[in-house]
Ligand code: FES
């Protein structure tokens with residue numbers, strides 16, 4: 041989807057293959073392209089948000105090979121062959137992931153801008169299996185800022201999703 | 210078309226909804242957000258005694274999940290920078306590195322040599338823009354000479370845009386921006402409010418002073434005076450400011466903008482570029498937080514439109530987090546309060562003086578001082594507000610403007626007065642309680658249930674167990690402190706227009722050019738419309754955030770919920786009247802002689818209020834009337850009778866724990882009891898107030914914009930060093946909505962919640978810190994170094 045071939049050629053683009061939300065994608069990217077910008081601008085997956093571009097806010101959190109990462113600090117070329125899951129691909133098509141449902145149920149957002157990052161981060165957190173208590177959830181979710189400050193509802197939503205996911209993994 | 214079809218099992222006591230976004234999002238035809246069918250609609254009982262102008266409530270007051278929630282949790286909600294169109298040009302701002310002076314020359318040649326760079330716009334090389342101040346005045350501009358981005362070579366603040374790089378890719382634009390070389394002639398600047406304190410000038414009296422506060426203070430049995438300091442704070446919404454301008458051909462533009470007022474932006478753009486209103490459509494279906502920063506159009510929208518016109522192409526400009534610090538901010542302020550009381554704990558003198566800051570070119574200010582004499586009864590009250598100018602952008606509204614800061618100072622001072630009186634701080638508030646607005650003609654409040662906020666809040670918190678002695682309570686190595694404060698805000702309303710289209714299948718589209726900045730406007734509009742039209746919530750779709758929709762002012766000041774809700778009821782009444790007119794044509798119509806007061810809309814039918822068995826379905830009425838839809842558009846404005854004050858109130862109770870050695874402060878518990886009239890949606894209302902409380906934690910402990918005055922430059926212009934509360938900073942927050950019926954403020958008795966959740970919180974925390982440590986810090990934020998001093 042690169043719109044300017046001159047740029048593409050002169051920048052010595054590198055060819056990278058990723059699996060994004062289950063679909064194989066072949067990119068030709070300039071080495072400086074972050075995963076965040078590639079997702080948003082090239083694949084039109086704008087569910088992943090840019091809040092700071094500096095690894096300070098967590099809005100850009102996606103899952104790479106099942107682990108949560110700040111996609112603004114991740115160059116596409118570093119992830120050749122990786123599997124990337126964004127908010128758009130978290131649930132099987134048409135359905136909602138237990139975390140997405142829990143976020144709605146607990147009103148774990150207002151403006152919704154941090155929300156995809158919170159949900160992907162929470163999915164990563166649950167996979168890590170480290171957070172058992174509310175305090176641990178708070179601590180391990182503190183890389184995801186929410187200026188609307190839905191924090192207590194985010195904790196409640198994660199707790200709900202954890203119990204659902206333990207019941208039927 | 211994006212359509213989401215997930216099942217959403219409802220939680221107990223809660224109406225869960227999923228939303229459906231219709232329309233080709235990428236091309237700007239964003240459809241309405243609809244409350245879709247999940248839970249069967251409970252029948253609305255026809256209330257024979259109910260007043261005609263009020264809807265019978267079923268959804269109003271019921272905890273309801275956001276109708277736009279599904280879009281937000283799936284990534285379907287599109288924000289200003291997310292409308293991707295073919296051939297988009299990416300823009301990047303080059304910002305000034307001096308605070309004051311003028312540009313001598315700009316050398317863009319190196320930038321222009323980068324492949325993929327299309328152009329570099331500067332004040333010397335750009336399409337025509339208006340050259341009068343008036344043209345740059347937006348709907349909510351303060352007095353003065355508005356900033357004109359890329360207009361001339363004058364530098365008014367550090368970080369001012371001086372050039373705009375346009376490139377085929379964003380990364381290229383960013384690289385090229387670093388290669389634009391600007392030479393300046395620098396002038397001496399001043400950015401330190403304390404250096405400009407003496408230069409502050411007196412503003413017109415914010416409210417009429419009463420009695421003689423100075424004399425009464427001198428004669429008072431017990432006196433407290435103190436000076437309180439609030440630093441500059443920045444809104445830092447999570448979404449950066451952004452505009453995507455699509456070039457629709459023939460000079461027509463669609464502007465996807467981050468804003469709290471699409472029509473404000475539309476008028477502003479038309480006026481600066483002398484464009485026909487039909488040629489500029491401003492769209493903003495989702496806003497990633499704004500908190501006041503989006504009330505005025507920001508410079509990125511001007512630059513994006515400028516670039517689109519220069520290239521005749523679609524352009525996107527997204528500000529970096531750092532560049533967002535070159536927009537408005539909460540003004541720094543120095544406040545002085547004098548309180549004179551009797552030994553019995555009643556106030557006889559209030560003096561509240563404030564100095565706030567603004568730019569060199571516009572005079573932004575609100576009334577910090579008058580909240581004092583509104584909140585508490587005192588025969589004597591005196592207010593002085595001064596403004597001082599700095600070489601910074603113009604300050605602006607930030608959540609709860611003036612009350613957040615003014616009440617912080619007042620409520621800190623009241624706590625100190627309670628100490629001086631050896632009185633419980635809550636008891637002092639009750640002794641000074643005011644049932645009337647003494648600032649404005651000594652009128653009563655339309656409603657004021659603050660007493661009940663104090664009672665219920667104190668009870669839930671366990672306030673009676675407080676030991677009044679500072680440093681008397683502890684938990685292991687931590688000192689425990691309990692503090693309280695009061696909050697107050699205005700219940701404002703604005704003229705607004707709502708259009709409703711009701712179709713024969715019992716679906717309604719409700720449209721208004723207001724915004725939902727995360728406040729829940731989509732959802733409360735659907736709730737009110739469902740009740741007013743007697744339809745299931747799922748049959749309502751909401752259109753907002755589009756300048757082509759019926760008129761709405763900016764969303765701010767907590768006024769939209771009340772304004773748009775009453776607007777929906779007014780328009781629904783017109784729909785009902787039209788249905789009745791048609792129903793009279795039905796052969797043997799049960800409504801042949803009915804007046805519009807005698808009929809209601811319920812369960813998709815027109816129903817007699819006198820005899821519920823007399824009813825005709827909407828579909829039948831339309832069939833007989835040979836129409837397939839009824840459309841009405843009505844404007845609503847509010848006549849203030851001048852005989853009442855309209856305010857929302859709150860009582861805050863805070864617990865802090867302070868590490869005795871390290872002075873690390875944790876806010877472990879907060880109870881916020883709010884009296885704000887009718888609560889439309891307890892679920893979203895709770896989130897709004899809770900968010901406000903967390904803002905109060907930030908204000909008390911974290912937030913401060915730090916300027917290197919030598920360079921006049923912000924040092925912590927990022928979201929790592931400008932501290933906002935994170936999840937780990939937030940513990941137990943309880944929100945209580947105190948019952949408050951108000952038949953005067955507006956027909957639905959709504960007061961709004963956007964601001965009240967924040968007002969008073971910082972004072973409650975500061976007072977708790979004093980109670981824990983015995984140390985009074987009058988300078989926000991209360992960082993641990995200040996406790997160690
Ligand atoms: S955008 Fe990546 S952490 Fe903020």
Ligand code: FES
Pocket residue numbers: 148149150151152153154155185186187188189190447497498727
């Ligand atoms: S919901 Fe607005 S920033 Fe989190």
